[in-house]
Amino acid sequence: MQRDQPDRRVAVTGIGAVCGLGWGIPSLWAGLRAGQTGIGPFQRFDHSQHRTHLAAEVEAPPALLARACPGWRRLSIADRFALFAALEAVATAGLPAPFGVGDEDDAETGVYFGSSTGGMYESELFFAEFLRDPRRARLSALIPQQVNAPGDAVARLFGVTGPVVTYSSACASGALALGAALDAVRSGLVEVAIAGGSDSLCQLTYAGFNSLRSVDEVPCRPFRAERAGMSFGEGAAVLVLEPLERALERGAEPLAVFAGAGASCDAHHMTAPDPSGAGAAAALEAALADAGLAAGTIDFVNVHGTGTPLNDAAEWQALQRVFGERAGGMPLVATKALIGHLLGCSGAIEAVATVLCLRHGELHPVRRDGEADPELPVALVLDEPLPLAGARAAVSTSLAFGGSNAALVFSRWAGRAA
């Protein structure tokens, strides 16, 4: 790391999100708190020939949004999600935008984004037409195809002139982007980071995960005995990060402290997690070390919790490695059970959910679908929100295809005196 300044504490000062529960943080938190699922029948594409038929699809966008975003019609769905979440997060943070025009004394702003497929949905439409008749396909439909398009669109909207980097490490992309943003703010490389992820439903991933038989035919049931795979979701989530002192000086109220991040690789298999959980545990331990926190200070975990038999089992092993005897009693939040798996955005939106749980002092539940798995004796928060006003810190995990693992640690902001 190139350090322009000594390490600084980093605050989350803004959050924004869109997912199957709706557009905006109020919809997200209301849905999460109610244990409401956004997973159901969906319309994005004809899925009659696919093996499964559910997803947490985002409803039509607010009419006003198009006016706030230049070139709206040419943007991919993933770009639109990203712009909405970023606009909401920056507004929450109370930051004036655009951020910089390249003057020497401008505070540096960076964009750190994660995405698995970017504008793949639009690429599929183009590709289908192009292969039928190359003369008729509209080339402009391909422009937002790039995986980096959502992050670039955010940078363009806000006039960002600092670093803009997109991570595409499958389901860990969003979390890895947040880790990079933390590093950049902490080290003084940037003063403000707009960090998150965006992905939309597309046939490639829908058919691909179904081909692996990793998709449940009913809404996913993380850590339950009859779990049979994941459910798809889509959306975007963005967090605004800045040095804690800077945030306080400008009168912003930190939503949480972003305390640490860690990453590792299973180096085991392209799709199956290391059943020992060693790789995931390494990411968790690295994140705790980065935060300077002992495992005993973590009061809940927002688990990756896809609902696939192998993934949940490996994650349970990892939790036991890190938290020892406390693992069984550790409250677990399984956000994917309500909003589906947002792939490259999942780490970002689950970070937002973690911040919301810390901020509100209660953990969101999931529905009690079926029996508990006796092999995975976890303390999943079920049916009702779990009050946890004194929660000090939490971890959010992302365990991806290819064995790429990431863990993020957030601490509750309890004021200057704490």
Add this chain to the structure above:
Amino acid sequence: MREPVFVTGLGTLGAWGSGCDGLAAALAAGAPLTVEVDRAAGYHLPGGARRACLMPAGSLAGWLSPAESRRMSPPSKLAVAASRMGLRCAGLDTAGETAGEAGEAGTAVVIATAFGPSTNTETLLKQILFENPEAASPSLFMESVANAPAAQIAIALKARGASLTICQREAGPLIALGTGAAEIAAGRAGRVLAGSVDEMTPLLHALLDRFGALARAGADGEELARPFDRRRNGFLAGEGGAVAVLESAAGLAARGGRALARILAWGSAFDPTATPSGWGRGHRALARGLRRTLERAGVEPESVDLVVSGAAGSIDGDRLEAEVLRAVWAGAPLPPVAAPKAVTGEYGGGHLAAAVLAAAGHPLGPTPGCADPELGLSPLDGSPLPAPSVVLATGLAAGGAAAWVVLGRA
């Protein structure tokens, strides 16, 4: 930087075949390594670009097991082979696949790709869209994700540090190198395999040409990239892989290895005036990013001996690159500028590898197709130059991103 970071090994594959010797010879000769692209599928426009810098058959021989060759996507094969080459170049034992034994901090992998595994994605989409979604092949799907190359490196070499895949188009390779250096400097990894891979399929080539991005035959009938030349009209598409082995000074000293180059600093910036697929006019913002990168390296612009530019023959991209450099040098004489993508093609890591080789003292030859330079730069013309002490590698991307890495002599 807290901890000095060194490049201790380099593995490359591309139009030059496999290995640094082939690339160094191609760069010294300054001749583009193009072949005819397969246009049989009918994706290409009549009169469009015909040539690209493609890997010769057999370049991967000896670097992959039969099982790896069967199951991996083309970019994954490039990534694993280049990593093994890089480790061998660094004097590290690959027979026992010991990349993971880099001390307690382990080995991290940072790979950039502009397009990911294109062959697998194209085949999979044909299955899904034109056969039946249930015809989708699971083995193709698992190797269609952008992070498959990084994951396969980790699996093959037991690299258990962070596994990062960066997609930032033409700026990605230098961002990957910088991100890898950051992993070492922060003490999160004892060793890093950092680089870039991309394949160039006929479909991708045809689409890039339909966007008007590729070089077309000029009045002389030659399809050349011509960076910084008045007649430039696009880039040559390329494919390949380049993976650098990065180590800390302490790690290198502990094993008694030798270094190719030292990474002095890196940086990136964004030009928000760029369109999603084009180039902007925001050279001031990018110049600020470059100035800050040089400041972090502790290097004055006048101390840069050679610029290894990512310019590839784009009319607007090369102009923006020149404007950025001129703004930073602010009237002072610019150092010589190399544009190796005219030899290696755009994508596949040839530029990144060329920058490391230049810093290691390998001479770069003339810039192909640049007989009539404009934009106030001095592209290499084949005149002998002293070995550089400080090399600036630049990587501007269509869409707005930019990255720089400052390399010093080891």
